[in-house]
Each structure stands twice: as C-alpha cells, then as structure tokens.
Amino acid sequence: MTQSDSSKISERLYLEDSPAEVLRMLLNQEGFRITEQRQKILQVLREVPEGEHLSAEDVQDKLTASGEKIGFSTIYRALHLLVDLGILRELNLSEERKFYEFCNPLMGAHHHLVCAECGTVTEFEDSTIFSLGSNEALNRGFSLLDCQFTVRGLCPHCAPSLSV
Amino acid sequence: MTQSDSSKISERLYLEDSPAEVLRMLLNQEGFRITEQRQKILQVLREVPEGEHLSAEDVQDKLTASGEKIGFSTIYRALHLLVDLGILRELNLSEERKFYEFCNPLMGAHHHLVCAECGTVTEFEDSTIFSLGSNEALNRGFSLLDCQFTVRGLCPHCAPSLSV
C-alpha cells in the first residue's frame, strides 16, 4: 500500500481513548505506520485553542518554534491522511489557503463566520444546519462526508463607517 | 480610481432592467468603464445553464470558442470586479480552483452538494439556511456578504461497493 492510497478510508472507531491512542489504532487498522512526525503534527492541532484554525504553514511554524524540524511535504501528507482518517477537518474559508481543525466528536458541528476584510473567523453552532445537509445528501443517494456552512461578511471593526 | 480599488463596493441597485443595462449602471455608478471584455465575460456567465459553474479558465475557453480573444488577466480582473459589484458569486467548493455563478436575485439562495470523488455539483434550495446565516451575522454586528453551505459526500456512482 502506498501513501497515496489513503483516500477511501471509511470505517471509524468507537473511541473513548486518548487521541494518541486513537491515532495509533487508526493508523494500524489501515496499515499505516506510526511515526513521530504524524504524532507531533496531530498534537499541534490538538493543542490549538478552540476556534483557532491552522494552515499547513502555521503547523510547520509551531513545530519549528518548539524545536521540531519537519519538512512541509510531510506536513501536507500528514494533514491529508488525518483528514482521510476523520481526525481532522479541512476548512475552505474562501481564503487562498486551506485550514485544518481537530475534529472533536464531543463538540457539536460548528460553522464559521468570516470577515472578508480582516479574515477573523468566529465559530457558531447550529445542529439544524448539519441535519439539513445530511438529509439533502442522503435523499440524493450520497454518503455524507462533511458539511460546511460559511458566512462571509464584514465584522463591526471593518464595516464601513456606519457604526464604527 | 485604479482598477484595484473595487473591494469596498457596498451599494446595490433595485433592478428590473436587462443585465447588460444593470452592468452599465453599476459600472458607471462606481466610476468604472464599460468595456467589451467585461460585457462579454458577464454574458458568458449568464448564458450558462442553471446549476453549472465556471472557473476562470472555463470562461476563457468559452470565449475562445466563440472567437473572442481575451487575456486571462482580464478574465480574473473582471470576475473579481463582478463579484464586488454583487453580480457574480464566487464559490469555494473545496476544489483547487474557484468557480463563479451568475447571481440571479430572482432565484432563491441555493447551496451545493459536491461529490468528493468525481466533483459533480448538485444544487439545492433552502431558505432557512440563508436566514440562519444572516441572523448569525447580524447578531454579531457583521454586515452580511454571502452565505455558502457546501455539503461534501460521495455520489451514488462513486460511493463504495454497497449500492453500485
């Protein structure tokens, strides 16, 4: 199995274990190897405060800051793998780059409000949105992978004259 | 005013005129010039059947096919301008490129169901989603620009074994 065969992973685990253990199990289950790099990359994503999202470059910067030298090929490959494993979510916030966030199953599905000017991202929860998307997918015979609801606007700080 | 000053356009028109006329009015109102290129680029987007989305390259291809030679710098600039004017909507369907669609005010806000495998895009309407996003934005003092709800999954044709 090559490292590019990771796109069809469908099974999930019932998890109450630590994320490190979860990673180990998932990788094993799919025939992937447990490497220091993958573990450290996931750890970076987990340490991020809720509501913050990291780009591939952000991840590398944080790793570099803590003394880890991991090439960006590895960062990108690991991020994709973790997304395929269902551990991370890839966000398309209409910016030029992609962002990643840890997929906490305990945390309700949340969505994003983005300021088109300064790029600030605010999260909000709404379970109805997710079920709407889910229904829509299933009604058309699709298997659901992800729902992303992104609202773009101008935050109070960037908004034109009126209020600020 | 330079052509890169187009990002702060906030006013809209009440329109019952033909799109060509609308374009003319909007451009005039903002101090932009009415050029053949801009008119033809908009026309391409308008001629597309509903539910189809074009990338910048698609637009150029269609223009080339009908004998129009317009440089891609111009295509990109015009697309951005038309988005800023509120005539087009820029879609982030999590693909590598961006897509554009004509913003028909008569047509209800619609959203997209994307097959992660083959990239097929299906549209669906749901007014509640839009009002949810609108409320969320306004409650936080944001002025609303756009709401995009994108559902990703595997279409029946690409889905794993089970049904096909």
Added chain:
DNA sequence: CGTCTTATTGATAATGGTTTTCGCTATAGA
C-alpha cells in the same frame, strides 16, 4: 535481537491557479 521489506521522510524541483508588471489601447469627460 538482527534482518528485510517497504512505507515514510525531506530537500528539491515541478505544478498550476492566480496576481503583478508595464507598455500599449481605448473609454469617457472636457
């Protein structure tokens, strides 16, 4: 524990969509 297979890493080069540059052209106001 050592050996072997091969998945993985990482430096580098390549890719590909988008943006910038800059001299030329053409719009729109005087």
Added chain:
DNA sequence: TCTATAGCGAAAACCATTATCAATAAGACG
C-alpha cells in the same frame, strides 16, 4: 476632437500545494 487615465494583455512573478527520488526507519518475521 482631444486628453487623461482606466483598462487590456503578454509575459513574468507569486505562492500554496504536489511530485520526485534517494536516504531513513517502522514493523514483521525469523
């Protein structure tokens, strides 16, 4: 019509992401 300058387009630059490939190391097996 004339003039100022917004806009065009070919080519080069940009920049996030992906591919290449030789070296490395995880994990299986004896």
